[in-house]
Amino acid sequence: ILNVEQSPQSLHVQEGDSTNFTCSFPSSNFYALHWYRWETAKSPEALFVMTLNGDEKKKGRISATLNTKEGYSYLYIKGSQPEDSATYLCAFLDSNYQLIWGAGTKLIIKP
């Protein structure tokens, strides 16, 4: 059974602080890892598609790293702002092109 786990389930962070959270996925049959941001009352929006072990991607204050050998990816947010409040989802794409979703990390930024 393929399992994708995200931790923590929820996170409260003071505005201005930096934070990070984890997506764990199977270390075999890796094809790609997706990160999405899902804000309340909006649809999920793609942040990153990561494909290579050791990859690091950045979009503004948000960055992500990938370790396919050990099966994890970290998402980092530097200097959190209220607009970063959202649920962050990761999805593992295996070599059979099956996309498996994590349960998400709900991030709340406290002003």
Added chain:
Amino acid sequence: GAVVSQHPSWVICKSGTSVKIECRSLDFQATTMFWYRQFPKQSLMLMATSNEGSKATYEQGVEKDKFLINHASLTLSTLTVTSAHPEDSSFYICSAPRGRGHRQPQHFGDGTRLSIL
């Protein structure tokens, strides 16, 4: 702007009614679309893969006669919840990859909240 449109966004109806949800790709062609369901406080659960011009592929445990999927054109997939009952109440959302290749990120509709009385 939105690249995938989903309609309706909210449906409340009586038990036994069939409900059709539409998912449209707005400025690209989508040979494949995905339908998900989200239970409260849980993640997205893939229900089925909608394939243009052929039968949908359903995930294990999803009743194909209950959740009818039609992908009649390159820009439209529909999900019909037939004879809906209160246990079918949920949040349903569709997505489509824009561009070729399985690594393409998904573009999502805004979702449909279905409440069966």
